[in-house]
Amino acid sequence: MTGIQIEQREEALQRAGGCICQACGKPFVAGQYAHKIANKKLWREKYGSWVIDHTLNGEYVCSLSCNASVDVGSSYGNHLEVIADILFYEYEKTWGAMGLNKLSEKILKEYEKYK
Numbered sequence: 298m299t300g301i302q303i304e305q306r307e308e309a310l311q312r313a314g315g316c317i318c319q320a321c322g323k324p325f326v327a328g329q330y331a332h333k334i335a336n337k338k339l340w341r342e343k344y345g346s347w348v349i350d351h352t353l354n355g356e357y358v359c360s361l362s363c364n365a366s367v368d369v370g371s372s373y374g375n376h377l378e379v380i381a382d383i384l385f386y387e388y389e390k391t392w393g394a395m396g397l398n399k400l401s402e403k404i405l406k407e408y409e410k411y412k
């Protein structure tokens with residue numbers, strides 16, 4: 298496991314404060330890490346490690362069934378939802394509230410094309 302993958306899991310575990318399953322809400326003792334966009338060679342080649350190993354691409358869960366419920370499948374639209382969350386997170390992390398404002402201005406500018 299790489300340093301970024303360890304960091305990814307540590308941050309996800311912090312979000313699961315008190316070891317609460319992020320899928321079903323039940324407490325767990327020995328949780329497991331579940332990727333939203335699966336950690337498969339195909340997706341790693343398409344989106345890169347930056348997305349696959351990003352902390353928002355996974356959650357700690359209690360069981361295999363909860364693990365399966367976190368996986369968003371192979372839908373490109375579902376992948377874009379995860380990537381959008383990552384983008385918002387990174388803009389805010391990098392520039393704070395101004396980052397979110399900057400991103401929303403970019404989005405609104407694109408949206409203007411449809412008016």
Ligand SMILES: [Zn+2]
Pocket residue numbers: 318319320321322323358359360363
């Ligand atoms: Zn669960």
